[in-house]
Amino acid sequence: MSADSRAPRPGDGPFTERTPRVVAARRLTRRAGRERAERFLAEGVQAVREALAWADAGHGRVHELFVTQAAAARNPELVDRAVHAGVPVNEVTEKAAAGLSETVSPQGVVASCDPLDVPLADALAGTPRLVAVLVGVADPGNAGTVTRVADAAGADAVLFAGDTVDPHNGKCVRASTGSVFHLPLARSREIDEVLAACRAAGLRLVGADGYAEADLDTAALRGDLAEPTAWVFGSEAHGLPDAVLAELDTALRVPIYGGAESLNLATAAAVCLYATARAQRA
Amino acid sequence: MSADSRAPRPGDGPFTERTPRVVAARRLTRRAGRERAERFLAEGVQAVREALAWADAGHGRVHELFVTQAAAARNPELVDRAVHAGVPVNEVTEKAAAGLSETVSPQGVVASCDPLDVPLADALAGTPRLVAVLVGVADPGNAGTVTRVADAAGADAVLFAGDTVDPHNGKCVRASTGSVFHLPLARSREIDEVLAACRAAGLRLVGADGYAEADLDTAALRGDLAEPTAWVFGSEAHGLPDAVLAELDTALRVPIYGGAESLNLATAAAVCLYATARAQRA
Numbered sequence: 230m231s232a233d234s235r236a237p238r239p240g241d242g243p244f245t246e247r248t249p250r251v252v253a254a255r256r257l258t259r260r261a262g263r264e265r266a267e268r269f270l271a272e273g274v275q276a277v278r279e280a281l282a283w284a285d286a287g288h289g290r291v292h293e294l295f296v297t298q299a300a301a302a303r304n305p306e307l308v309d310r311a312v313h314a315g316v317p318v319n320e321v322t323e324k325a326a327a328g329l330s331e332t333v334s335p336q337g338v339v340a341s342c343d344p345l346d347v348p349l350a351d352a353l354a355g356t357p358r359l360v361a362v363l364v365g366v367a368d369p370g371n372a373g374t375v376t377r378v379a380d381a382a383g384a385d386a387v388l389f390a391g392d393t394v395d396p397h398n399g400k401c402v403r404a405s406t407g408s409v410f411h412l413p414l415a416r417s418r419e420i421d422e423v424l425a426a427c428r429a430a431g432l433r434l435v436g437a438d439g440y441a442e443a444d445l446d447t448a449a450l451r452g453d454l455a456e457p458t459a460w461v462f463g464s465e466a467h468g469l470p471d472a473v474l475a476e477l478d479t480a481l482r483v484p485i486y487g488g489a490e491s492l493n494l495a496t497a498a499a500v501c502l503y504a505t506a507r508a509q510r511a
Numbered sequence: 512m513s514a515d516s517r518a519p520r521p522g523d524g525p526f527t528e529r530t531p532r533v534v535a536a537r538r539l540t541r542r543a544g545r546e547r548a549e550r551f552l553a554e555g556v557q558a559v560r561e562a563l564a565w566a567d568a569g570h571g572r573v574h575e576l577f578v579t580q581a582a583a584a585r586n587p588e589l590v591d592r593a594v595h596a597g598v599p600v601n602e603v604t605e606k607a608a609a610g611l612s613e614t615v616s617p618q619g620v621v622a623s624c625d626p627l628d629v630p631l632a633d634a635l636a637g638t639p640r641l642v643a644v645l646v647g648v649a650d651p652g653n654a655g656t657v658t659r660v661a662d663a664a665g666a667d668a669v670l671f672a673g674d675t676v677d678p679h680n681g682k683c684v685r686a687s688t689g690s691v692f693h694l695p696l697a698r699s700r701e702i703d704e705v706l707a708a709c710r711a712a713g714l715r716l717v718g719a720d721g722y723a724e725a726d727l728d729t730a731a732l733r734g735d736l737a738e739p740t741a742w743v744f745g746s747e748a749h750g751l752p753d754a755v756l757a758e759l760d761t762a763l764r765v766p767i768y769g770g771a772e773s774l775n776l777a778t779a780a781a782v783c784l785y786a787t788a789r790a791q792r793a
Contacts, residue, residue, distance in 0.1 A: 377771055379769075383769040486792075487665040488694065489688070489689075498778075499782050500785045510728070
């Protein structure tokens with residue numbers, strides 16, 4: 230029996246894990262599949278709600294919604310909203326929903342969406358004041374959490390540079406708790422291109438580096454933090470490569486007042502981004 | 512064959528997962544086992560190094576070290592240090608080490624230690640200026656990360672109140688990256704007792720609450736943040752219960768300048784604790 234012969238017709242009941250549309254959507258749980266189809270999956274009630282708002286605002290399309298009967302019963306307003314927006318809503322079995330999920334406890338609702346990223350020039354349009362740049366950040370949860378922090382601190386964009394994880398990775402989308410839909414994201418393998426674009430947008434390039442001589446408190450006293458700033462964050466394991474640090478205007482460390490060796494990426498980013506946000510508003 | 516008949520004698524080769532000392536140590540991976548034995552496990556090279564330094568400083572005892580042959584070969588200085596400190600060093604098989612580990616990739620080195628927590632009055636001795644209080648924090652990774660942030664921000668103590676996770680949980684110890692050994696930890700089921708002890712120590716009780724009217728920036732402008740402060744953090748899911756908020760001197764929210772609904776616990780704690788540390792040093 231070919232896969233196509235199992236394609237659902239109206240009244241066929243919910244899509245299963247073998248229904249071609251579900252099989253196609255499942256490929257989006259992997260980076261290669263996302264890049265081929267130019268779509269990604271937003272999973273869970275909050276992410277789907279944010280995706281629909283993002284589409285409403287004209288940033289991209291939500292192509293279809295997959296929802297279990299139980300999830301539809303729990304979230305009628307979400308299904309209504311999708312229907313009103315003209316998004317096809319497909320009922321799926323629990324097993325099919327689990328196959329589209331990257332979580333241990335799937336919520337039974339997943340949307341297939343246009344990619345989030347925009348060209349660098351678009352992400353940096355206008356006169357940005359605060360931007361976060363991720364260089365070589367490999368952990369999708371960390372990348373998502375930093376995106377959430379950047380959004381909370383009022384950043385104008387988040388730029389995924391070098392071999393940083395794909396922002397459409399399910400774990401990144403989930404850790405961002407919707408923030409990937411709130412502010413422009415751009416990505417480029419070429420770190421130099423990202424740094425040059427930031428500089429052209431009038432941003433001071435500041436690396437977060439645990440080994441830097443100057444610290445945030447000193448910079449705050451000097452008034453440097455109030456400048457339009459692109460904060461550049463490196464990987465959890467290795468920090469920023471020397472070749473990248475050499476390209477920046479300066480590097481600052483978060484002062485360590487106690488016995489800890491360092492902060493993790495997300496907490497360091499929170500302290501840095503909020504220090505700038507506060508200085509720019511003072 | 513009884514378990515005792517398998518007890519190792521010199522020259523018997525490495526301890527296996529059935530060796531009674533390993534069986535006993537394995538019970539420490541669970542809270543009930545830790546509480547019965549009044550010991551816990553510090554796992555990994557960094558944690559064991561910090562445990563030995565903590566014991567050197569007279570804060571408690573490291574009772575024994577379990578190490579695989581491969582890990583001993585990779586970390587000869589760690590084994591030497593344990594031997595010099597009079598800590599029994601037991602070679603264990605890879606399988607025995609894996610049974611003592613809560614990680615996917617065990618490092619093959621685990622120490623059995625005295626409990627970390629001290630009486631509340633001891634943790635708050637002297638004139639503390641900055642303390643973190645965790646109320647009902649259920650996720651051990653979050654509790655460990657907040658302990659790391661508190662250590663980095665120069666806090667004088669971390670207090671685990673109410674039904675907050677056990678600080679000796681393996682995931683908490685690991686997420687703290689050694690910080691659980693750096694500053695006094697105290698725990699009490701009675702939240703009121705913890706708050707009263709903080710107040711008696713001259714600390715202002717400030718809750719971190721996303722719904723608070725006042726925010727950190729306003730408090731910074733008023734100069735309130737420079738006061739000796741106990742920051743009180745609630746659970747990831749529910750925040751601080753109203754009954755606890757009612758007992759505090761004030762509550763503050765981290766200002767959200769963008770579209771995010773909130774910050775996660777660790778990043779919010781980073782912003783709060785560093786704001787106070789900065790204000791107290793200004």
